Amino acid sequence: MKIPIARLLPACFFLTLPVTAFSAEISVDSTSLIRFEQRDVTGSSKQNLVPATQFLGLDADKLVDGNLSLHFYGWGRYDLADKSFTNDVSDGNLTYGYLQYRFNFANADIRAGRFFVHEGIVNEQVDGVSLRSDLPFGFGVSAFGGATVHTSKLPGENSDGKGDGLFGGRASYRYKHMFELGLSGVYEGTAPTLANFTNGTHRLLGGDIWLSPYKMVEFMGHTSYNPVTKGVAEHSYLLNLKPLPGLTLSGEFNEQRFGNYFNSAAFFTKMPVFNPADQSRSTGAVASYVIAKTAEVSADYKHYSRDTGAADRFGADLKLTLLNNMLRSGLGYHYLRADQGFAILGTSSASYHELRLYALYDTKTYVASFDVIDYIFKSKINNEKSAWEASASLGYHIMPDLTASADASYGRNPDYKDDLKGLLRLTYNPTFKSKGEK
């Protein structure tokens, strides 16, 4: 596909908006936010920040013959006082905007516009076209192509380091309820040459597996290979065991080889800790148990290793859902024991404790919540022993789908002696009833 044509696809999306007037089902969800923040940084003048942000989503289903639908989501911001970020008083982004035609069989669909692709090892955002379908005998296929969605230019560069076009897809095979094998890949156009960053072209191939020989056993994961650097980029695998109802035991293994995995992320290659010959590896286990739908307990452990050193994280969480889902609460504790190599410059240890307690009470009339998080460092950072934040929110359900709420948070941490923030929020979300738990 010619890239300029692909670029027009999201624009064409807006031309179809009048069609939505004839659709059978339209749903809009909206979140309006006004944040309040005051910054007083040594050496700079005091700033009052009042950014107003609008998130807007639209879904028009059952268009034309009932199989066509249109989906849009994006946000825009305008600074009502001092500039909140960069030199612009306003900013915005089209997260996605696409038309989808869903066939009546084989889970087949075609999408055109701006959308995300998650297929096997592929995670991309595209201005283009995608199609996918199940095939007879357990096979499946998907393909996409179009223009790369660019992000901010890198400092001192005229590019974000990505190539201009990409295509890819996945072929899979499923056997009954027992296993699925997939082969996927992405091929991006040659990356631009950068003056200040090391950059590589984004191309990956990989395989993924899901295996469940018995209902209580589930094994899944993927391995990706970088044909540009000619080496394995990542292994990531998970094993779930469900020996009893409500009990899940999980084990995971992850390994990323930096030179192959980060090759096309120009921004990452500039990190001071980046070494192409290095690799990171993590192995972990989680045990979780759901007790009569009202309580969930989980305990987890993870071991990390790099050339820099090793670390271990362990802890536990408890979640409660009481009063017919009106009261949701949780608490957790974790400890990270990390080698000196992971410590922040000028400190003697990277280890810290993490504590969290939250509760939310939601009635048909009002909703109230609080959340307290405290990170206690083994070694002081900027002469601070901890970084803590307490936040509270109070809201009123004006209508079942329309809620006004206000948040306030206060904290103290190595970066800010006082961190006080406020926020006003108006949420309209009529989609709780069927699709879109948010």
Next chain:
Amino acid sequence: MRSFQSLFPVLVVAGFFMALSACARMKAIPNLPASHPEALTAGQQVSCAECHEDQQKGTLKSFDAFSHTPAFVKNHRFYASSDDRLCSTCHKSSFCNDCHTNQVEMKPSIKFGNRPDREMPHRGNFMTLHKIEGKLDPASCYRCHGRANNERCITCHR
């Protein structure tokens, strides 16, 4: 070579009938529903197995695998990479994009400060913590901030 030439029309005809047969079979492959037929409660961990136990059809995976246990929520990326069509029967794409996107305006935990029950990355003062976590497991940063959504990272890491 000559025998291949004589076989070629036969292969074409056979291929045509196989494709036709495959197309006919395609129409027999059932669709997942476009949306979940019953209302689901917001904020409650869903147990798919409550209604769907042993009802998987064709090549569908066991619905129990998709029950939103704490382990599932922590590892949902494995499921989304091959079954996002099943995810989309209950979740709109924007639900995923609250965290996974190309450009965010604010931390998801600020946008949803009224929903402490939802799993959100970078709660609390992550500004300090990222100096440790970034070195510990850079791949976990890369998944969201590697090739997109790094506008704010670039302001310091330049």
